[in-house]
Amino acid sequence: AGTEALSGLRYGDGARVTLPLGNGFPTFSGKVAVVGGGFGVAPLLSAARACKAAGAEVRIYNGFATAERIMLTGLFAEAGKLTVCTDDGSTGFRGFPTAALEADIAAGWTPDVILCCGPSPLMRVVKKLGEERGVATYLSLEQRMGCGIGACLTCTCKVAGHNKRVCKDGPVFISTEVQP
Known part of the structure; x- marks a missing residue:
């Protein structure tokens, strides 16, 4: 009902909202990996910006099915070192963002913390990757x-x-x- 009401708003319409609700990502300094998939990249932008402002070395791994679905690249590029991944290889790294993160880890860069939002299969892989390496990992659940x-x-x-x-x-x- 709420989403339907919001979708009916036009430019200039007013709305009363109660925000923010729930808890967001903590802010970290040090080495921060930000891993997002599809629309799940959106809530990670403010987290990446906050970590960068705190002095973190932020590496961002955003995954999309195809080049046509890529979003927010300019804003993410300002927040850290951005790797755009596409399943079909049409733009950037061919494969999932977890594979790009694993490639950086294999090359000697290990994050102190991982922040993730996206489809459940992506978050399960990120959870396993972080926990196996002893890296604190935070997941933003979609429900x-x-x-x-x-x-x-x-x-x-x-x-x-x-x-x-x-x-x-x-x-x-x-x-x-x-x-x-």
């Missing part, structure tokens, strides 16, 4: 959210043996707590 304040329990997820609400307690969780 349907009914109310946005935790009352309806539509967005619950299993976190370390109990349920948490993605809208209120997340959407960002340390990877060791959740299974995307």
